[in-house]
Amino acid sequence: MSVSPLDRLTPPLAVLAKHDTVQAGREALAAGRSFWPHLTVLTAFWVYVALSNVLYANSMQASLSSMKIEHVFAAWDARLIQHLLLYPLFLLSMWRSLRTGWRPLWRTVPIQLLCALGFAVLAFPALALGTHLLGQGEHEHPGSSGQGWTEFLAGGEIPTWIASATNFLVTYGFGLALVTGFAFYQRLRDSQLRSAALERALTQAHLAALRMQLSPHTLFNLLHTIRGQISWDPPAAQAMVVQLGDLLRRLLSAGEREFSRLSDELQFVALYLELQQKRFADRLTITAPAREDIPRTWVPSLILQPLVENAVLHGLAGHEGAVTIRVEASVSDETLTLRVLNTIAPGRGGSGDTGIGLANVRERLAVQFGERATFEAGPTDEHVWRAQIQMPLLRDGPEGAARPDVGAAL
Amino acid sequence: MEVMIVDDEPVARRSVRECCEREPDLKVVGEFGDPSAALEAIRLQPPQLLFLDIQMDSMSGLALARALDPLSLPLIVFVTAYDQYALEAFEVSAVDYLLKPFDDARFKATLARVRRRHQAHGSLDRRSALEALLEQLERGARARADAQPRVLAEAGSRMHMLDVSQVEVVEADRNYVRLTIGRETFHARW
Numbered sequence: 001m002s003v004s005p006l007d008r009l010t011p012p013l014a015v016l017a018k019h020d021t022v023q024a025g026r027e028a029l030a031a032g033r034s035f036w037p038h039l040t041v042l043t044a045f046w047v048y049v050a051l052s053n054v055l056y057a058n059s060m061q062a063s064l065s066s067m068k069i070e071h072v073f074a075a076w077d078a079r080l081i082q083h084l085l086l087y088p089l090f091l092l093s094m095w096r097s098l099r100t101g102w103r104p105l106w107r108t109v110p111i112q113l114l115c116a117l118g119f120a121v122l123a124f125p126a127l128a129l130g131t132h133l134l135g136q137g138e139h140e141h142p143g144s145s146g147q148g149w150t151e152f153l154a155g156g157e158i159p160t161w162i163a164s165a166t167n168f169l170v171t172y173g174f175g176l177a178l179v180t181g182f183a184f185y186q187r188l189r190d191s192q193l194r195s196a197a198l199e200r201a202l203t204q205a206h207l208a209a210l211r212m213q214l215s216p217h218t219l220f221n222l223l224h225t226i227r228g229q230i231s232w233d234p235p236a237a238q239a240m241v242v243q244l245g246d247l248l249r250r251l252l253s254a255g256e257r258e259f260s261r262l263s264d265e266l267q268f269v270a271l272y273l274e275l276q277q278k279r280f281a282d283r284l285t286i287t288a289p290a291r292e293d294i295p296r297t298w299v300p301s302l303i304l305q306p307l308v309e310n311a312v313l314h315g316l317a318g319h320e321g322a323v324t325i326r327v328e329a330s331v332s333d334e335t336l337t338l339r340v341l342n343t344i345a346p347g348r349g350g351s352g353d354t355g356i357g358l359a360n361v362r363e364r365l366a367v368q369f370g371e372r373a374t375f376e377a378g379p380t381d382e383h384v385w386r387a388q389i390q391m392p393l394l395r396d397g398p399e400g401a402a403r404p405d406v407g408a409a410l
Numbered sequence: 411m412e413v414m415i416v417d418d419e420p421v422a423r424r425s426v427r428e429c430c431e432r433e434p435d436l437k438v439v440g441e442f443g444d445p446s447a448a449l450e451a452i453r454l455q456p457p458q459l460l461f462l463d464i465q466m467d468s469m470s471g472l473a474l475a476r477a478l479d480p481l482s483l484p485l486i487v488f489v490t491a492y493d494q495y496a497l498e499a500f501e502v503s504a505v506d507y508l509l510k511p512f513d514d515a516r517f518k519a520t521l522a523r524v525r526r527r528h529q530a531h532g533s534l535d536r537r538s539a540l541e542a543l544l545e546q547l548e549r550g551a552r553a554r555a556d557a558q559p560r561v562l563a564e565a566g567s568r569m570h571m572l573d574v575s576q577v578e579v580v581e582a583d584r585n586y587v588r589l590t591i592g593r594e595t596f597h598a599r600w
Contacts (some may be wrong), residue, residue, distance in 0.1 A: 235514075242513045249509070251492065259560060259571055298560075298571040334568060368562070394562065397572040398591050 018316050038098070039091070041182050045175050046090055050083035072191060074131055079131030086123060087110035088166075093119045093172070094179055116172050123168035124161040218276075218309060225279045240278060247271050254301035258368075259394065262329060262336075263294045269304050269327060283316065287326040297333045298394035300364055304338060306357030307387045310377075314385055319345035331393055338389040346382055358387070365391060411528060414440040416448040416471065417463035417489065423508070426461050426489065429517045445469035449477055456482045459524060461508075464490040464499070475502040485524055485531075497557050500550030563589055563596035570596060588589075 047118040057073040064073070072209035074082075100111045222244055250268045254260055260268075279286045308325065315323035328339040358377055365373040373391035376382055380386045413436050423441050430436040438458055440449035445466050452460065456479075462471040472495065477485055488499045488507040499507045505527050506520045510600045523545075530542040560571045572589060579590035586597045 115470065207531055241511050241517075242516065245509070245511045253493075257559075392569040394548045395568065395570045397576050398594050 016044065022051065037186065038179060038182065041179055042091060042094055042175065043087075045178055046083070046087055049171055049175075050080065054085065056077045057111070074127055075134070078127060078130040078134055081133060082123070082127040085126040089119055089122060089126075094175065097176060098179065098183065116169060116176075117165075119172050120165040120169040121161075122162040124157070127164070128157075152357055221279065222275055229278075236278070240275065243271055243275055247275065248350070251302070257301055259298045260301040262297050262299050263291065265299050265301070265304055266294055266327065266329070268302070269308050272305065273308060273312070273325065280316065283322050284312070285322060285324045287324070288327050290328065293329075295329055295336060295393070296396065297336055298332070298396075299336070299338070300368055300392070303361060303364065303389065304340065306361050307338075307340040307377075307389075310387065311340050311385070315344060317340035317345070321345070334393050336389075336391055336393045338391075340387045341380075342385050343383055344379065344385045361389070365389065411435060411459050411524075412437055412439045412457040413459045413460045413461065414438075414442070414448065414452060414457040414484070415460070416442045416445060416466075416474065418443050418466040418468075419447075419463070422489070424462065429514065432514075433521065436521075445471070445474050449474055452478060452484070457484050458528065460484040460486050462486055462488050464488050464495050470496050472502060475504070485527055487520055487524060496553040497512065497550070500546065500553055503546070506549075561589070561598055563598040565594060565596045572596060572598075 034218070054076050055081055058076050061073040089114070097112055097115045100108050100115075102108050102112070190255050222240070226237050226244070229240060237395045250264070250271070254264075254268065266288060270286075273284070273286045273288075277286065304327070309328065311325050312323075315325060322343075324343045326335075326339075326341045328341070358375075362375045365375055369391055373389070375387075375389050377387040415423050415426050415430075415438065416529075417426070420443065423443070427438055427441065430438050436459070439455075440448075440451050445468055449469075462475060464471040470486055471490075478484075483503070486502070486504045488495065489510060490499075490503050490507060491510045493507075493509055496507060506523050508516060508520055526538070527542045527546075529536040559574045561574055561577075563570050563572050563594065572591065576591050577589045578592070579588075580584055581588040581590075583597065586599060589596045589598055
């Protein structure tokens with residue numbers, strides 16, 4: 001007896017709760033996921049920068065050499081080493097910069113500048129180190145304008161250093177803009193994915209909430225009728241308790257699934273109407289399709305329940321006479337038509353009171369089928385009220401047609 | 411038929427017993443609130459019919475049924491408040507299951523099934539034995555089919571509720587999911 005059926009009454013909350021954990025997991029995932037794409041973007045950018053710098057220096061030197069001016073630009077291999085040395089530095093300052101962000105400005109701008117300047121200023125020493133490592137510079141080319149290590153250490157290259165720093169500051173700026181733009185795009189895409197997921201969860205929660213529409217009023221009135229029957233007619237009371245049990249069981253299982261077979265739905269409706277018939281003794285007459293006439297199709301769970309509930313209330317109101325309720329189901333041309341008709345007291349046809357139950361029916365059909373389903377409710381003449389659903393016929397799958405109708409089991 | 415009743419609620423046991431007492435061919439030989447005591451008693455002296463509650467605190471009725479000797483298995487009718495166990499019940503070869511609350515009519519219908527099975531059991535009439543077995547299998551299959559989730563999907567302008575277990579291929583197709591069953595393809599919104 002550990003499982004309470006009441007646990008089953010809260011599918012909307014369960015859907016939302018489940019969604020929350022999915023959400024948290026997704027964010028954690030996004031944080032870890034953004035590392036490799038960022039690294040790829042930055043590396044590609046840096047390869048481009050290195051290549052363009054080396055090629056530029058090389059071709060300039062080539063044209064200068066033809067004018068007999070030698071070694072204005074450092075050799076290509078030294079430049080390559082410079083960019084290799086700068087690569088981890090570039091990644092490090094980018095990483096720091098992205099982690100810092102831009103808010104609040106007064107605190108982040110100094111850090112951002114520090115990253116940029118630190119990187120740019122180290123560009124020239126890196127070239128000098130490259131030249132030194134290759135054993136070029138002062139020894140082999142004494143006449144060069146020389147990015148030599150010793151000369152550099154001696155501090156004789158200040159203007160070149162400044163020029164280099166400016167150049168690499170601009171490069172750094174481009175890199176930062178690129179990776180920030182990329183991060184922005186990723187966040188936008190993630191938020192789009194997130195909002196789509198949220199929308200879906202909301203629709204599900206919404207539908208689950210709309211399905212739960214047996215009015216508490218009806219339930220307690222039924223209990224009260226049974227209470228009376230217990231002493232007047234014990235077997236009838238027992239039968240009613242069993243029927244109420246069936247009704248609640250069907251209500252709960254329909255609350256869990258979005259669609260039911262039409263035969264199940266009509267059985268539920270019959271059960272409900274039978275109980276109401278017992279409540280109102282001789283006043284209700286009910287006509288429903290014979291089991292063999294029920295089209296083999298699926299309908300949104302409990303979609304008919306608000307209609308028959310409304311028919312009972314509406315039909316009985318305002319007079320003491322008999323009421324006939326008729327439930328019909330028919331198929332034509334891929335469209336299923338469901339009708340609930342009830343007789344009304346003369347003069348009550350004008351009251352267009354459609355109630356919250358009927359609004360729910362309309363909304364559920366709209367969420368599931370959009371334009372392909374319609375719902376109308378209103379008097380057809382002064383004696384009859386009609387509620388009508390038209391929706392697409394929902395067939396079984398290819399082999400499904402051969403299966404026994406599950407609805408007949410209970 | 412000798413009958414045993416296992417349910418941890420005294421009132422529930424009483425209502426089954428009263429139903430049994432109205433039947434001349436049933437004789438209640440044991441009533442247990444404690445599943446392990448019931449298991450002992452059934453092993454010692456197996457009855458022909460066993461009414462077994464599913465949700466009991468110390469041991470579930472399904473576990474109890476699985477612990478029984480398959481060669482001297484009584485006819486089992488599960489008594490449960492909720493039909494979520496229907497599938498499992500038929501998997502441990504229950505004859506039927508009674509949903510609480512039940513009335514005389516439901517009890518008699520179940521008893522009719524039990525008697526058919528009992529006679530088929532005792533007789534050499536293979537056809538009735540086979541029929542009883544088939545009926546039970548069919549009810550199990552229905553419970554299984556009912557437990558399958560379904561998904562709304564379109565093929566052209568026709569809409570279907572597809573049994574998810576039948577779907578052979580699932581593919582992404584822009585905003586849709588393409589499902590294949592045999593030679594037919596369907597589109598589902600996701």
